[in-house]
Amino acid sequence: MLMQQRAMALLTLAALVAGCGKAAVTARPVATATLAAQEAPMEGLDGDDRAVFHRGTPMPVPPGRAGRWLLVSNHNHSTYWDGEKPLPLMQSEAYLAQFDAMVLTDHNTMRGCESPEFKAPPHGLIMVRGMEWGAFRENGEDVVGHAGLLGMSGIDGPPTGAGLDGMLGEATARNATVIINHPFCWHNTWAQPKPDPRAHAVEVWNGWWYRVNPIMHNDQALGWWQDALKEGRHLAAVSGTDNHGDNIGNIARNANLVYAETPDEAGILAGIRAGRVSITSSPTAGRLFLEADADGDGVYETIMGETLPHAGKVAVRARVLGGAGKSVCFYTAKGRVAIAAVKSNDATIPLTAELTAPHDFVRAELRAHPHLSFSMTAVSNPIYGPAAL
Numbered sequence: 001m002l003m004q005q006r007a008m009a010l011l012t013l014a015a016l017v018a019g020c021g022k023a024a025v026t027a028r029p030v031a032t033a034t035l036a037a038q039e040a041p042m043e044g045l046d047g048d049d050r051a052v053f054h055r056g057t058p059m060p061v062p063p064g065r066a067g068r069w070l071l072v073s074n075h076n077h078s079t080y081w082d083g084e085k086p087l088p089l090m091q092s093e094a095y096l097a098q099f100d101a102m103v104l105t106d107h108n109t110m111r112g113c114e115s116p117e118f119k120a121p122p123h124g125l126i127m128v129r130g131m132e133w134g135a136f137r138e139n140g141e142d143v144v145g146h147a148g149l150l151g152m153s154g155i156d157g158p159p160t161g162a163g164l165d166g167m168l169g170e171a172t173a174r175n176a177t178v179i180i181n182h183p184f185c186w187h188n189t190w191a192q193p194k195p196d197p198r199a200h201a202v203e204v205w206n207g208w209w210y211r212v213n214p215i216m217h218n219d220q221a222l223g224w225w226q227d228a229l230k231e232g233r234h235l236a237a238v239s240g241t242d243n244h245g246d247n248i249g250n251i252a253r254n255a256n257l258v259y260a261e262t263p264d265e266a267g268i269l270a271g272i273r274a275g276r277v278s279i280t281s282s283p284t285a286g287r288l289f290l291e292a293d294a295d296g297d298g299v300y301e302t303i304m305g306e307t308l309p310h311a312g313k314v315a316v317r318a319r320v321l322g323g324a325g326k327s328v329c330f331y332t333a334k335g336r337v338a339i340a341a342v343k344s345n346d347a348t349i350p351l352t353a354e355l356t357a358p359h360d361f362v363r364a365e366l367r368a369h370p371h372l373s374f375s376m377t378a379v380s381n382p383i384y385g386p387a388a389l
């Protein structure tokens, strides 16, 4: 079975190259030929869970908070540039897949964000403005990486020749939420050794975790992000579908659960910047929420992305919905510190963590198998140690 899956991944490699660059015409016959194989059930791999979630499924939120978790599909390409599906079709697919919101990120253009369908989306879908900045080797341009620029003011993006520094300067000035996309894409690797301080997030999960591994190297992206956390960065992890509408039939792959104070673009972007995000491999896969009881009163008031007020031992818990039979792995600055089996589809798994310094953190992953990298189901953002005095 494993060999078969490996072969499948290699077969789809050419098709998925489109995910980190301009869609290659030559890739399309391969995509068509492998579509049936991609849809074959592969138990335990990303996106194949069939947990019972529906729109409005309750998700854990500490008492007294007004916001809610929204299911957000990030990093989508439409026919406003090189995607193969028109925006209204993508919006309907997003709604049918239970998404509350969709981020449109065509390559180097926000034309689609000015369209009537973007401004009047169907079914109450929340649309988030965005573009994917990046140069293309095919055009003889200097390739330095791709960035998702979300909520940026204006209509045109920074020029592709701006370089990372020029792009980040302009994006910052225009109040973009900056996501370093697929930093280890073989075709378009991010050209900085560490995430730039102006970036708000890293796309640690691009496309299917497992099937794009030879192309996007999500494991490396996750490790890069972990290294940044160890240096004290408060940097969000997000996922991006990189859905071009070609190599996959619908939008329903990786999803971001974003805790938004308000159910709109501004609320979602604030949630992403704050790291109040948990990634899951699909809208129907297991969901992972990390909480902490900062003052020991039995109320878990601290959620992902937030900073503890005091140093010391703290009670942390992972809330896992739809994850029976999988494992939760906890990580701190020391690496993986605990593994626990998930025994039901509504499980609470405790951990005592010692968070004493600003560079301390605790985060969690949900995996079908704790020791196989391709079996990722969900990745939480961290809860951070106390700020320096």
Ligand SMILES: [Zn+2]
Binding pocket: 019, 020, 021, 132, 134, 146, 181, 182, 188
């Ligand atoms: Zn890209």
Ligand SMILES: [Zn+2]
Binding pocket: 019, 020, 021, 075, 077, 132, 242
């Ligand atoms: Zn893309």
